[in-house]
Amino acid sequence: xxxxxxxxxxxxxxxxxxxxxxxxxxxxxxxxxxxxxxxxxxxxxxxxxxxxxxxxxxxxxxxxxxxxxxxxxxxxxxxxxxxxxxxxxxxxxxxxxxxxxxxxxxxxxxxxxxxxxxxxxxxxxxxxxxxxxxxxxxxxxxxxxx
Amino acid sequence: xxxxxxxxxxxxxxxxxxxxxxxxxxxxxxxxxxxxxxxxxxxxxxxxxxxxxxxxxxxxxxxxxxxxxxxxxxxxxxxxxxxxxxxxxxxxxxxxxxxxxxxxxxxxxxxxxxxxxxxxxxxxxxxxxxxxxxxxxxxxxxxxxxxxxxxxxxxxxxxxxxxxxxxxxxxxxxxxxxxxxxxxxxxxxxxxx
Numbered sequence: 001x002x003x004x005x006x007x008x009x010x011x012x013x014x015x016x017x018x019x020x021x022x023x024x025x026x027x028x029x030x031x032x033x034x035x036x037x038x039x040x041x042x043x044x045x046x047x048x049x050x051x052x053x054x055x056x057x058x059x060x061x062x063x064x065x066x067x068x069x070x071x072x073x074x075x076x077x078x079x080x081x082x083x084x085x086x087x088x089x090x091x092x093x094x095x096x097x098x099x100x101x102x103x104x105x106x107x108x109x110x111x112x113x114x115x116x117x118x119x120x121x122x123x124x125x126x127x128x129x130x131x132x133x134x135x136x137x138x139x140x141x142x143x144x145x146x
Numbered sequence: 147x148x149x150x151x152x153x154x155x156x157x158x159x160x161x162x163x164x165x166x167x168x169x170x171x172x173x174x175x176x177x178x179x180x181x182x183x184x185x186x187x188x189x190x191x192x193x194x195x196x197x198x199x200x201x202x203x204x205x206x207x208x209x210x211x212x213x214x215x216x217x218x219x220x221x222x223x224x225x226x227x228x229x230x231x232x233x234x235x236x237x238x239x240x241x242x243x244x245x246x247x248x249x250x251x252x253x254x255x256x257x258x259x260x261x262x263x264x265x266x267x268x269x270x271x272x273x274x275x276x277x278x279x280x281x282x283x284x285x286x287x288x289x290x291x292x293x294x295x296x297x298x299x300x301x302x303x304x305x306x307x308x309x310x311x312x313x314x315x316x317x318x319x320x321x322x323x324x325x326x327x328x329x330x331x332x333x334x335x336x337x338x339x
Binding site: 026 | 175190191199207294298
């Protein structure tokens, strides 16, 4: 009985070990490998271009942002009367982020309001030497009372 | 930073120069011509399906293509290729997780010697083979693998041992145990002539 089993096992193993592939297997494998190789080659040449393009775009964006921020800092003076409290880092922010000074700003003695020399008794005075179109009469200033 | 620079350098370096591609393709074509039939039998012993065995061989050669720079260092190409194919086949089998449901009975009939055999005999034989193969699949993994590889005539015991990463004596004892257990299973199942 054992011999019969051994024979059966041998026959099955022999059959298994003598399996033959379908015709043209080598060609099919080679075709597959060639296709795979050409795909990889194309992929390689595409990858650096994409990476370089992305890097260039990133650098250009960064330059635009940095340039824009530094330019706006140079041309915009800090508005008088508006002072940022000490310790707050200046930066790009909304207008609502500006803080009004907690104390009133005192003017220096030599400073004057814009209209100081142009008014007398609260009325505007036009200089007689002021340039004016012909035919326009200029009223004389009223004599000062007392 | 240095790894990033290395990565950039890797992208810039031509990993696939045309000359290299042609050269490696020719080398692999030679390997396909010499070993594909053996590898097919190795794959078929586990997959038991012609198309799946061919797919496995194809995948094995794609892995070879991936590691083509190592080909020059390999001492025994047959063992190396058998080992790759064996890993591919076991991976696929593990993924499918279905034991020989996909046994291709028609393939058995096709490879059976047709001389002096009637169609009925052939069908009975193929059914017997299928039952024995099903019993082989019930053997412990180590014994089963050694037995299946021993079926591939082109492989010596030393090569089977190298492919399985063990010694020749271990392979011999595994095959012996496998046959003994298989006989016992056959006796139990009542598969006899």
